[in-house]
Amino acid sequence: MSTPAVSAAVPAAGGGSGSAVRLEDLHRSYGDVHALDGLTLDVEPGSMLVLLGPSGCGKTTALRALAGLEDVDRGRVLVDGRDVTDMPASKRDMGMVFQAYSLFPHLSALENVAFGLRMRRVGTAERRRRAGEALELVGLSGLADRYAGQMSGGQQQRVALARALAIRPRVLLLDEPLSALDARVRTQLREEIRRIQLEVGTTAVFVTHDQEEALAVADQVGVMSAGRLEQLAAPQEVYDRPATRFVAEFVGLSSRVPATVRDGRAVTAAGEVPLLPGSADGPRVDVLVRPESVVVTPDGSPGSPEGAGTGARGRVVHASFLGALARVRLATDDGEVLAQLPAVDAVGLGPGTAVSWRLAATAALAVPPGEGTS
Amino acid sequence: MAELTALRSQVPPAQRRAPLARRRRRRQALQRWVVVTVLGIFFLLPLYAMVEFTTRAPSGSGRTLDVWRTLADVRSLADQYPDLLDGLVASAELVLLTVALMLVLLVPTMIWVRLRLPWLRRPMEFVCLLPLTVPAIVLVVGLAPVYAWVAYFLGPASWTLCFAYAILVLPFAYRALDAGLQAVDVRTLSEAARSLGAGWGTVITRVVLPNIRSAVLSASFLSVALVLGEFTVANLLSRTNVQVAINLLGKRDPSISVAVSLAALLIAFALLLVLSLAGIRRRRRGPRAGRTDEPVLAVTPVSLEET
16 A cells, blocks of 8 residues: 555645535435435535445445435535535536446447537537537547447546536536556546546545545545445545544554553554554553554664564565565564565565564554454 | 377377368358258248249139239229228338337336336336237237227227237337347436436437337337237227238138238338348447447238237
8 A cells, every 4th residue: 555645635726616515414224224324524615525435335325415316315415505405416517427337329429528518508519619628628539429339448437527527517426437447547547537627626526445546536535434434534644544443444454463552652562652543542452553664674684673672573474576665464473464665675575584573653543452353 | 100190290289170170160051051941941932832822823824923913003902902902001000000109108118117116127027028928819808898998989990909009019029128228228327317417308318219229129120010910809809900901802812812911021021121221220320339239120020810
C-alpha cells in the first residue's frame, strides 16, 4: 500500500458549478439486511467524495439513493439545501457513470453524449457543439462516430463520463467506473477523472472498493461498513489516523502487536508508540501497526538494534518484491508481523533469515487484545 | 524399419497431423451434404408434388398452366372464387391487427416487468407459454362463449379473430422478445437514460426498443406466420381467413386450392425472407460488435389444423 498521492490533497478548484450534498439519516433495508443504517454525510461543493468499503457495505445503495435510482425507507437527500428525496431520477440533474458499460449500443459516441442534452431540448447545433466539447474534454473527439461495440472498455467509460458531464450536472456520480478495466487503464483513467473533475469544478461522489483508487483521487474519503459511515476525512488522515478498528484494518495493511499501555503510549517488545484517539482502554491491548512503521534490520548489520533494548527478534517467513519496495512477513514471538522497506534494503532477506525489528514512533490505534484477525 | 521410424520422427508433428485433419474435414463435409440433401428432399418433395398436381392436364396426360393463369388473373379469380379474395383480405387484416395488438400488449409489459417487477417474470412466462399447451380445439371451446359477446358488441367480422390470435401468438412472441431483452442490459441502460433526464416513455421508445429491434421483428414474423397458417379457430368460430377459404375451395376445385396453398406458402416465405434480409442489413448499417441482437427467424406459415 503506497501512501496517497500528493494531488489528492489538492482542494477542488474554486467551487466551480458544484452543489452541496447532504445525506441525512438514510435507512434502506432489503428484508433483514440493512444496506443503509442511518447514513449521514456532507459533501462540500466542488469536492470529490469517495465512498470506500467492502462489498455489501451500502456504498452503491447510498450513491443510487442520491441519484434517485433507489428509494430510501427513511432519511433525506438534500442538494444545495433542497430536499430531493422524492424527486425522480430524471429530474435531479445528476450525471452518472456506471460500473457496467452503459453506452446506448444503437447510438454513436457523439449521439450518446448528446442524449442528455436532447432530453433537455437543447437545439441541434448547440447539442452537437456541447457534445463535441465534452468528447474533447475526455480526449475522444476523434471517435465521435464510433459505436460502443467499436470502442475499448476504457474508451466506453470515457464516453460515459463525457455523457454525464455534457449535461453540466449538479453532482457527478461514479459507481465503480473503473472496476471492469485493466490495471494500467484504471490508473490512467482515475487520474483523468480527477483532472476533469477539478477542471469542471463539479461536486463528485465516487464509489469504489479499491482503497488505492480512493486515496488517490479523493478530497474526502468516507469509509463505510454495514450501512454506516465509519470515518469521513481526508485520505491522509484516514490512512494515518484511522478513527475505528474497521478503518485501520480495511484501509491499508496492518499487523497486530501485543502491547501494554503506559502513560498514553503502547509499549511493545519492539518499542513504544503513541496511541491514536479512539484507542481501546485497558492495561493490555493490541496495536495495529502499518508495514512501513516496522523497521527491519538483518542480524549483524551496523543498524541492528540488537542490544539497544528497543528491538525484537524475528525470522523472515516470506519476502515479496514489489518493484521499488519489498514486503517482508516476519515470524516473531508475538505472531506474524508485516514490514515494508525499500527493495534495495531487502536484498538477502530470504525465508529463514534472522532479523531484528522495531516500531517507528508513528501513532497507532490500539484494539482489545486477541479480537478478530489482522 | 528403424530408418522409417527415424524418418517419421524427423517430420514435425504438425505436418504429421495435416492429412488426418484433411480427412476429417472431408468426412464432415460429406456428412453435411447428406443431411442437407435428406432434409431438402423432405421439404421439397411435397412442394414438387403440389406443382405436379396443379400442372396436370385434365386429360391426365401432359402439362398445363391453366390453374396458375387463373390464379394470376385477380379479376377473374374474384369473379370465380369470391370467398378466396375475402379470405385473403381478412388474413391481411388479421396479420396487421394481431401483430399490432401483440406488440402493444407484450413489449411494454415485458420491459416494465424486467425493470420494475422482476418477481413477476416467472408467472408472466407461465401465462404467456400456456396457450402452447392448450389444444386449439379446447381453446375454441373456451373462446366460443367469449366470441358470442364479441359478436354482440363488435359484429361477426373476421378481424375480431385478432383477439384470439393475439393469445395464440403469445408463446412464440414472448420467447423471441425475452431472448432480445436478455441480450441487453436493460436495467443499466434505462438507469443511464433516466439519470440523463429521460422519462419512462422515452426510456422504452428511445433506448430499449431500438436495442431489441431484431427481437421485435422476430416476434412479428412468428406472429405473421402463425396467423397466415391458422385454420381451426377461424373455421370453428365461423369466421373466414385464407386457410378457411382454401379449405372451402378444395371441396369445389382441388387444383386451384392446392395452387393457392402453394402460392401462399411461397409468398409468405418470400415475405419473411425479405424482412429477414432487411433486418440483417439494418443491423449491418448500425453498430457491429457489442450488439447482441438475436437472429431474425425466417419461418414459414404453420397451420393449426394439424394440432
